[in-house]
Amino acid sequence: MSDSVSIAAEPPFAASESEERSAAAWPAVFALAMGVFALVSAEFLPASVLTSIAADLSISVGAAGQTVTVTSLVGVVAAIFTPILTSRFDRRLVLWALISLLALSSLLTAMANGFSMLLAARFLLGLSLGGFWSMAPALTLRLVPLQAVPRALAIISAGVSAAFIGGGPLGAYLDALIGWRMVFALSAGLAGLALLALMTTVPSLPSQTAPKLGTLAVLLSRRSVRLMLISILVIISGQFTGFTYIRPFLEQVPQLGVAAITSVLLGYGVGNVIGNFAGAAVAARGVKLAIVSFALAIAALALGLILFGASPIVAGIAVALWGFAFGFAPVGFQSWMMRTAADHAEAASGLVTAAFLVAIAGGAVFGGLLVNHVGGLGPIGYMAAATLAGAVLVLVAGKEPPRP
Numbered sequence: 001m002s003d004s005v006s007i008a009a010e011p012p013f014a015a016s017e018s019e020e021r022s023a024a025a026w027p028a029v030f031a032l033a034m035g036v037f038a039l040v041s042a043e044f045l046p047a048s049v050l051t052s053i054a055a056d057l058s059i060s061v062g063a064a065g066q067t068v069t070v071t072s073l074v075g076v077v078a079a080i081f082t083p084i085l086t087s088r089f090d091r092r093l094v095l096w097a098l099i100s101l102l103a104l105s106s107l108l109t110a111m112a113n114g115f116s117m118l119l120a121a122r123f124l125l126g127l128s129l130g131g132f133w134s135m136a137p138a139l140t141l142r143l144v145p146l147q148a149v150p151r152a153l154a155i156i157s158a159g160v161s162a163a164f165i166g167g168g169p170l171g172a173y174l175d176a177l178i179g180w181r182m183v184f185a186l187s188a189g190l191a192g193l194a195l196l197a198l199m200t201t202v203p204s205l206p207s208q209t210a211p212k213l214g215t216l217a218v219l220l221s222r223r224s225v226r227l228m229l230i231s232i233l234v235i236i237s238g239q240f241t242g243f244t245y246i247r248p249f250l251e252q253v254p255q256l257g258v259a260a261i262t263s264v265l266l267g268y269g270v271g272n273v274i275g276n277f278a279g280a281a282v283a284a285r286g287v288k289l290a291i292v293s294f295a296l297a298i299a300a301l302a303l304g305l306i307l308f309g310a311s312p313i314v315a316g317i318a319v320a321l322w323g324f325a326f327g328f329a330p331v332g333f334q335s336w337m338m339r340t341a342a343d344h345a346e347a348a349s350g351l352v353t354a355a356f357l358v359a360i361a362g363g364a365v366f367g368g369l370l371v372n373h374v375g376g377l378g379p380i381g382y383m384a385a386a387t388l389a390g391a392v393l394v395l396v397a398g399k400e401p402p403r404p
Contacts, residue, residue, distance in 0.1 A: 024144035029152045031197040032136045032143075035099055036159030038194040039129050041171075042106055042187045043071055044163065047244050048171035048265060049180040051251070056180065059115055061248060062368035067122045068244055069368075072361035074126025075133070079353035080216070082131035083346040091139060091205035094131070095198050101128035103191035110184040126357075133353040137334050138345035142205055150335065154280040157330035161276040165269030172247070173262045215347040224340045224401060225348070229355045231394050232333060235295050236359035238386025239326060241367040241379045242302060244360075246319070249305070249376035254315040267320035275327020282328060283335045288400045291336070294328035295391035301325065302384035306377060339401035 046053060046067045054064040086094045101124050108121035140152040174183045219225050242249075250256045250264060275294075283290040301322045308314040333352060341348035363379075370378030 024148050024152070025201070025203060026144070027201040028143050028198075028203065029140065029155050031194070031201040032095075032139065033156045033159035034197050035095065035132060035194045036136060036156055037163050038099070038187070038190045039102055039125075039132055040160050040163035041190065042102060042125055042184075043068070043129055044243070045171050045183060045187060047246060049175040049183060050245075050247055052175050052180040053118075057112070057115055057118065060372060061245075062372040063115065065244055065364050065368045065371070067118060068240075068364040069361045070119050071122045071126040071129060072357040072364065074123050075130030075357040076354045076361070078127045078130030079134040079350045079357065080130075082134050083350055086131075087207050089207060091135060091207060092198070092202045094135065095202065096195060098128045098132045099191055099195045099198060101125075102132075103188045103195065106184045106188035106191060110181045110188070112181075130350075130353055130357060133356075134350035135346060136349075137337070137352075138349045139205060141345055143203075149338065150280065150284065150331075153334045153338070154277060154331050157280075157334065158273065158276050160330050161269070161273040161327055165266065165273070170266075172258060172265055176258045176262075215344050216351065219341055219344055219348055219351060222340065224336075224399065225351070227394075227397055228333065228336050228340070229351060231291065231390050231398070232352065232355040233359045233362075234393060235291075235387050235390030236329070236356055237363045237366070238302075238383040238390065239298060239329070239363070240360045241363035241370070241386070242322075242383030244364050245367045245371045245376065245379040248371050249309070249380055250315065250319075252376035253305075253309045254312045256312060256315070260312065260316075264316045264319050267316055268323035271320040271323030272327045275324035276331060277327075278324070279328030280331045283332050286400055287332060287336045287339065288394060288398050290328050290332035291398075292391050292395050294325045294332065295387045295394070297325035298322060299384050299388035299391065302380050302387065305380050306384065309377075309380070336401055 046064060050061055050064050053059075053067075054061045057064070082094070082098075105121050105124035105128060108124065109118060112118040112121060136156055137153060140149055140156065144152045171183055174186070246265070246268075247261060250261045256264065279290055279294065282293065301318045304318050305315060309318065333356075337348050337352050338345070366382065367379040370382060374381075
């Protein structure tokens with residue numbers, strides 16, 4: 001049986017993983033989006049305060065960037081195993097525990113007295129990030145009617161988009177104003193607010209299934225799932241090689257000051273928010289179209305930054321458009337997953353999260369080597385090559401997944 005036939009035979013929203021609701025629990029969906037916002041903001045805060053962390057702890061910029069690597073690598077394991085190890089617990093309680101870990105991580109980061117303590121704090125963040133992300137998209141199937149799931153996914157993805165403002169320009173601005181340690185203390189407070197929102201809005205969600213390691217084998221046997229994971233690894237590694245080290249690029253190439261960098265990162269964040277909802281509209285027309293278009297756009301913008309990025313105006317416009325293009329990614333890949341593997345929603349979401357985090361970790365490691373040995377242009381060059389390769393891969397090998 002071909003992969004396309006096997007996918008069509010599997011209902012995109014299987015009853016085993018969802019329960020039909022007559023009314024949408026939108027406050028709970030917004031609480032999940034707030035949790036995602038708090039997590040992703042904390043994950044990428046180092047990108048906006050990288051040089052400050054490096055100077056304060058007397059480490060290289062490349063070493064400071066590895067805080068993203070540690071978070072991502074731990075998150076990979078957490079994303080895969082959290083649904084399995086917590087299978088007996090109400091999903092609401094698991095969400096509360098994971099957001100509590102985020103608050104603890106941010107507090108420890110703010111108090112870090114050396115590189116080892118910083119890495120330990122980011123280890124806890126990885127547990128929280130991978131676990132939460134492995135569950136949040138899948139739980140939308142139980143919080144809203146089936147026809148409202150795409151809208152719910154877009155709202156949760158908007159939490160990612162908003163985080164690029166909180167973890168980018170706002171982080172850089174507050175770093176200059178109150179220091180990077182207070183920035184992470186505020187991150188802990190944000191986690192507390194997200195916990196309160198989850199506790200007051202998310203209904204009881206008893207575990208419906210007991211995910212097993214064998215479920216992962218079932219999913220990986222599907223060609224569409226394998227292609228999705230490979231495309232994530234290629235495209236997202238390029239995206240976050242560039243994004244993790246965007247501040248060194250802006251300091252070295254257009255030679256922007258802190259205020260200007262804050263403005264540029266704000267442009268990225270605002271563009272990303274707009275791009276998220278535009279991406280939802282494009283994904284509704286075609287998931288393949290959404291993924292190929294954003295990957296090609298990022299490749300073109302990266303090339304523009306390499307050739308003309310010495311101009312502050314060009315750099316600012318290109319980074320804002322880059323943010324807009326990447327807004328297509330979360331809803332695009334989540335829609336792909338929901339159409340091909342929602343019969344094992346939590347396990348599939350864990351695989352997607354793991355692929356994202358492996359790509360982010362790889363991007364941070366490789367980008368650190370490039371920025372230390374080549375300079376700020378190195379990560380941008382890799383971003384251009386990787387996103388172009390990923391776009392070609394999906395364009396040539398990908399098939400449009402069936403609609404629900």
